[in-house]
Amino acid sequence: MGILSGSGNKGRKLILIVYLLVSIVILLFSAFFITQAIQAYTLYQYERGFSLLFTGVIGLALSLYMLSVYMRRPGLIRHKEVRRMVAVVECVSCSYRDRRDYVSGDYVMKESGGCPVCGGKTLVTEIYPEVVGRG
Ligand SMILES: [Zn+2]
Numbered sequence: 001m002g003i004l005s006g007s008g009n010k011g012r013k014l015i016l017i018v019y020l021l022v023s024i025v026i027l028l029f030s031a032f033f034i035t036q037a038i039q040a041y042t043l044y045q046y047e048r049g050f051s052l053l054f055t056g057v058i059g060l061a062l063s064l065y066m067l068s069v070y071m072r073r074p075g076l077i078r079h080k081e082v083r084r085m086v087a088v089v090e091c092v093s094c095s096y097r098d099r100r101d102y103v104s105g106d107y108v109m110k111e112s113g114g115c116p117v118c119g120g121k122t123l124v125t126e127i128y129p130e131v132v133g134r135g
Contacts, residue, residue, distance in 0.1 A: 023066035030059030083129040093120030
Protein backbone atom coordinates (compact mmCIF):
# COMPACT_ATOMS: atom_id res chain seq x y z
CA MET A 1 0.00 0.00 0.00
CA GLY A 2 2.19 2.74 1.34
CA ILE A 3 4.26 4.22 -1.45
CA LEU A 4 5.06 7.06 0.94
CA SER A 5 5.84 4.93 3.96
CA GLY A 6 9.54 5.55 4.14
CA SER A 7 10.66 2.13 5.25
CA GLY A 8 14.29 2.02 4.19
CA ASN A 9 14.56 -0.49 1.38
CA LYS A 10 18.21 -1.03 0.50
CA GLY A 11 17.56 -2.09 -3.11
CA ARG A 12 15.46 0.96 -3.75
CA LYS A 13 18.08 3.24 -2.21
CA LEU A 14 20.79 1.72 -4.40
CA ILE A 15 18.66 2.28 -7.49
CA LEU A 16 18.18 5.91 -6.47
CA ILE A 17 21.93 6.42 -6.00
CA VAL A 18 22.70 4.81 -9.37
CA TYR A 19 19.98 6.94 -10.97
CA LEU A 20 21.48 10.09 -9.45
CA LEU A 21 25.01 9.14 -10.58
CA VAL A 22 23.82 8.38 -14.11
CA SER A 23 22.08 11.75 -14.39
CA ILE A 24 25.15 13.56 -13.06
CA VAL A 25 27.40 11.71 -15.51
CA ILE A 26 25.07 12.65 -18.38
CA LEU A 27 25.13 16.25 -17.13
CA LEU A 28 28.95 16.29 -17.07
CA PHE A 29 29.18 14.73 -20.53
CA SER A 30 26.70 17.30 -21.86
CA ALA A 31 28.74 20.14 -20.39
CA PHE A 32 31.83 18.61 -22.00
CA PHE A 33 30.07 18.32 -25.36
CA ILE A 34 28.93 21.94 -25.17
CA THR A 35 32.45 23.21 -24.39
CA GLN A 36 33.73 21.09 -27.29
CA ALA A 37 31.03 22.61 -29.48
CA ILE A 38 32.09 26.14 -28.52
CA GLN A 39 35.68 25.19 -29.29
CA ALA A 40 34.65 23.76 -32.65
CA TYR A 41 32.75 26.96 -33.49
CA THR A 42 35.76 29.09 -32.62
CA LEU A 43 37.75 26.93 -35.06
CA TYR A 44 35.00 27.47 -37.69
CA GLN A 45 34.11 23.76 -37.66
CA TYR A 46 30.42 24.47 -37.90
CA GLU A 47 29.28 20.96 -38.78
CA ARG A 48 31.21 19.37 -35.93
CA GLY A 49 30.15 22.17 -33.63
CA PHE A 50 26.50 21.71 -34.46
CA SER A 51 26.47 17.95 -33.81
CA LEU A 52 28.36 18.45 -30.54
CA LEU A 53 26.02 21.22 -29.48
CA PHE A 54 22.99 19.13 -30.45
CA THR A 55 24.21 16.15 -28.41
CA GLY A 56 25.13 18.43 -25.51
CA VAL A 57 21.77 20.17 -25.39
CA ILE A 58 19.82 16.91 -25.61
CA GLY A 59 21.98 15.39 -22.87
CA LEU A 60 21.61 18.51 -20.74
CA ALA A 61 17.83 18.47 -21.09
CA LEU A 62 17.71 14.74 -20.31
CA SER A 63 19.92 15.02 -17.23
CA LEU A 64 18.04 18.05 -15.90
CA TYR A 65 14.77 16.22 -16.40
CA MET A 66 16.15 13.15 -14.61
CA LEU A 67 17.39 15.31 -11.74
CA SER A 68 14.05 17.09 -11.42
CA VAL A 69 12.27 13.72 -11.26
CA TYR A 70 14.77 12.64 -8.60
CA MET A 71 14.22 15.81 -6.56
CA ARG A 72 10.47 15.37 -6.65
CA ARG A 73 10.65 11.85 -5.22
CA PRO A 74 8.61 11.68 -2.04
CA GLY A 75 10.32 10.76 1.16
CA LEU A 76 13.78 11.53 -0.14
CA ILE A 77 14.21 15.12 0.89
CA ARG A 78 11.49 15.28 3.50
CA HIS A 79 12.28 12.33 5.69
CA LYS A 80 10.62 13.90 8.67
CA GLU A 81 6.97 13.46 7.89
CA VAL A 82 5.47 10.28 6.59
CA ARG A 83 2.02 10.88 5.26
CA ARG A 84 -0.62 8.59 3.98
CA MET A 85 -3.79 9.48 2.15
CA VAL A 86 -7.00 8.89 4.03
CA ALA A 87 -10.55 8.84 2.67
CA VAL A 88 -13.62 9.54 4.83
CA VAL A 89 -16.67 7.49 3.89
CA GLU A 90 -20.15 8.54 5.01
CA CYS A 91 -23.51 6.87 4.64
CA VAL A 92 -26.22 8.92 2.91
CA SER A 93 -29.03 7.30 4.94
CA CYS A 94 -27.68 7.03 8.49
CA SER A 95 -24.94 8.60 10.58
CA TYR A 96 -22.32 5.98 9.70
CA ARG A 97 -18.94 7.58 9.12
CA ASP A 98 -15.58 5.87 8.75
CA ARG A 99 -12.04 6.54 7.68
CA ARG A 100 -10.10 4.18 5.51
CA ASP A 101 -6.92 4.19 3.42
CA TYR A 102 -7.17 6.10 0.19
CA VAL A 103 -7.51 3.75 -2.75
CA SER A 104 -6.25 4.79 -6.17
CA GLY A 105 -9.25 6.15 -8.08
CA ASP A 106 -11.04 7.56 -5.04
CA TYR A 107 -12.58 11.00 -5.37
CA VAL A 108 -14.96 13.10 -3.31
CA MET A 109 -18.62 12.10 -3.82
CA LYS A 110 -17.62 8.71 -5.25
CA GLU A 111 -19.89 5.84 -4.24
CA SER A 112 -18.06 3.51 -1.91
CA GLY A 113 -20.04 0.31 -1.47
CA GLY A 114 -22.78 -0.54 1.01
CA CYS A 115 -23.14 0.83 4.53
CA PRO A 116 -22.27 -1.82 7.15
CA VAL A 117 -24.96 -0.38 9.48
CA CYS A 118 -28.04 0.08 7.30
CA GLY A 119 -26.95 -1.28 3.93
CA GLY A 120 -27.50 2.06 2.25
CA LYS A 121 -25.23 3.92 -0.13
CA THR A 122 -21.97 5.39 1.14
CA LEU A 123 -20.02 8.23 -0.42
CA VAL A 124 -16.44 9.39 -0.10
CA THR A 125 -16.78 12.83 1.49
CA GLU A 126 -13.20 13.80 2.28
CA ILE A 127 -9.72 12.88 1.06
CA TYR A 128 -6.70 14.26 2.88
CA PRO A 129 -3.12 13.37 3.82
CA GLU A 130 -2.58 12.28 7.41
CA VAL A 131 0.76 12.36 9.20
CA VAL A 132 1.38 8.89 10.54
CA GLY A 133 4.86 9.17 11.91
CA ARG A 134 8.18 10.91 11.95
CA GLY A 135 11.48 9.36 11.04
ZN1 LIG B 1 -26.05 3.65 6.77
